[in-house]
Amino acid sequence: MKQMNREVVTNKMNRRLKMNTLAKWIFFGITLLILCILVILLVRIFSQGMAYFDWHFLTNFASRRAENAGILGPLVGSLMLMVVVIPIALILGIGTAIYLEEYAKKNWFTHFIETNIQNLAGVPSIVFGLLGLTIFVNVFGMGPSILAGGLTLALLVLPIIVVTAQEAIRAVPNHLAHASLGLGATKWQTIQKVILPSALPGILTGSILALSRAIGETAPLIVVGALVFVNYLPSGFMDGFAAIPIQIYNWTIRPQEEFQQLAAAGIILMLILLIVLNATAVWLRNKLNRKQQ
Amino acid sequence: MGERQYKSEIRAHLASKKKGKWFERSISPLLTVLASISVLTTIGIVFTLLKEAYHFFQETSVWDFITGIEWTPFFASDPKYGIWALVSGTFTITVIAILFAAPIGLAIAIYLSEYASDKVRRILKPILEILAGIPTIVYGYFALTFVTPLLQEVFPELSRFNALSPGLVLGVMIIPSIASLSEDAMTAVPQAIRQGAYALGATRLEAAIQVVLPAALSGIVASMVLAVSRAIGETMIVTVAGGSSPNFGFHPMESVQTMTAYIVQVSTGDAGYGSTLYYSIYAVGFMLFLFTFVMNIFSRYISRKFREEY
Structure with missing residues (x-):
């Protein structure tokens, strides 16, 4: 029998161990690289945009002169869009999730709806814009209005809300529902008083995620016909509108340096909105979780 | 408590229960209607794209559209609608994106x-979530x-709009x-196998x-296919930084135009409702929908079909 050569084995083992350590650091380095990109992105935006990000920027309309330009019109437009998106997306999304989890029988139709929602989640956002342009703007005659834009965005984020709400409802322990039904509560009473409150933190997180997505969406609104230059406040939901991401787009593609700095200032505003939204979600979730325990 | 009062209370209770039943019964159909909206949305998308693209193909031959490599819709005389010019722009950027993202991811x-x-x-997972949550227009700006x-410092010949950067x-x-x-x-692979x-x-x-x-290959490949699908459908990054020159071929250093960027270009221009230009975005949108739809189905198929069961 051929004997093992201790030296060869040790060498080989050392080499393998070294490879392992090397690979570990390479993987770690690559992971850090992503962190660096995020930092560079943020530093770049803040260093470019802070000069323009002030009270004047928030309270003035767009202007052809960079130093006079503000983002008031798009800011109000984005907020009004959310007023349309929030109720519609939540009612449709949570309703669909309750139906799928609590009422639907396990048949082809249920399966079809679930597959359909997965597919909708993968449809490019700009295609939703084409849907909105035909159905809401032209067929329903809403014109390029806040209502048409909001409905388009609501359909766009619907799959996110449905899927996260489904998960949250599924995570509610069965014995809670059983106890409620055992005490004589009806099915809807159980859903309303037991299941939904218990699933609320999860549903809330998903909804905030969906809203964050809606606030940052640009392409579908462009297709629906959002305006790129607004110097009035919309007086109602049937008015034309601009939105923050559209204004950012419009400033970004101008060749002048000042407008790109304005774009950065607009991005700062949008990021602040997103951070506030997400921080609220975390805070609410913690508060609700504590209350339940 | 008198008997009469007792009876009337029972009656009231039964009446409210009856009303309750009616309410209970109406919930299920109501929710069915809400759930159907998502199906209607899909039907709406397909119907819209097909209907408007049909108008487009009244004026342009389908064959020229799916085989042509020249895209000159803004020419006053003899505009050409060969989708491959836009598809090649989309693929150029997608290939660069996936080659960069796959090994790193x-x-x-x-x-x-x-x-x-x-x-x-x-610590790291929330950072990844932040990156995933940044609106695409911000990436476009970046x-x-x-x-x-x-990149122009490294490659001086790189034009201001190019495929490489987006x-x-x-x-x-x-x-x-x-x-x-x-x-x-990978986390789904049982610990016992590792041990x-x-x-x-x-x-x-x-x-x-x-x-x-x-062991995790099916899930990994599915994630890549899904990423390709998202790259194909992405709009703002490629619109802002990719340019608007629909040239057939693989030209990473030059201005290109993707399918999505074309839709934005027409939407921000003044193509009148009902013009061929207006209908052309639906034909392009349909191609886009088809590509991403097939990719998504393919991704789910891979992860289901080739999953290792333990």
């Missing part, structure tokens, strides 16, 4: 699932005003989804590459 997935401690993972000038930034955008879906697939490899003397690297990776 995979490396992050391996690090997170095989090497990182719980503590490190708890590509045009930062990455392109930076491709790389698009890669950054899809890295989080590749990383997190691949990590999910078996360690027991045979494998290092962590060997176990990761030779045991965990093959």
Whole structure:
């Protein structure tokens, strides 16, 4: 029998161990690289945009002169869009999730709806814009209005809300529902008083995620016909509108340096909105979780 | 309590119960209607695209559309609608994005699932989520005003609008989804299999590459296909930094135009309702829908069909 050569084995083992350590650091380095990109992105935006990000920027309309330009019109437009998106997306999304989890029988139709929602989640956002342009703007005659834009965005984020709400409802322990039904509560009473409150933190997180997505969406609104230059406040939901991401787009593609700095200032505003939204979600979730325990 | 009062209370109670029943019964159909909206949305998308594209194909032959390589819709005389000019622009950027994102995303997935401690993972995963949550217009801004000038230092011949810069930034955008879906697939590989490899003397690297990776391959490939689909449908990065020159071929250093960027270009212009130009965005939108739809189905098929069951 051929004997093992201790030296060869040790060498080989050392080499393998070294490879392992090397690979570990390479993987770690690559992971850090992503962190660096995020930092560079943020530093770049803040260093470019802070000069323009002030009270004047928030309270003035767009202007052809960079130093006079503000983002008031798009800011109000984005907020009004959310007023349309929030109720519609939540009612449709949570309703669909309750139906799928609590009422639907396990048949082809249920399966079809679930597959359909997965597919909708993968449809490019700009295609939703084409849907909105035909159905809401032209067929329903809403014109390029806040209502048409909001409905388009609501359909766009619907799959996110449905899927996260489904998960949250599924995570509610069965014995809670059983106890409620055992005490004589009806099915809807159980859903309303037991299941939904218990699933609320999860549903809330998903909804905030969906809203964050809606606030940052640009392409579908462009297709629906959002305006790129607004110097009035919309007086109602049937008015034309601009939105923050559209204004950012419009400033970004101008060749002048000042407008790109304005774009950065607009991005700062949008990021602040997103951070506030997400921080609220975390805070609410913690508060609700504590209350339940 | 008198008997009469007692009776009337029971009656009231029964009446309210009857009313309650009616209410209970109406919930299920109501929710069915709400759930149907998502189906209606899909039907609406397909119907809209087909109907408006049909108008487009009244004026342009389908054959020229799906075989042509010239895209000159703005020419007053004899405009050409050959979709391959736009498809090649989309593919150029998508290929750059996936070549950049796949190895990095995979490396992050391996690090997170095989090497990182719980503590490190708890810090890194939210950072990936932040990257995934940044609106695409922000990435577009970053590509045009930062990455392109930076790349021009390295490649002086790079034009202001090009495929390389949005491709790389698009890669950054899809890295989080590749990383997190691949990590999910790798974490789903049972611990026992890993420990078996360690027991045979494998290092962590060997176990990761030779045991965990093959076991999780279906999930990893599915994550990449999904990422490709997202890259194809992405709009703002490529519109802002990619330019608007629909040229057939693979030209990473030059201005290109993707399918999505074309739709934006027409939408921001003044194509009248009912013009061929107006209908053309639906034909392009339909191609886009088809590509992403097939990719998504394919991704789900891979992860279902080739999943290793333990």
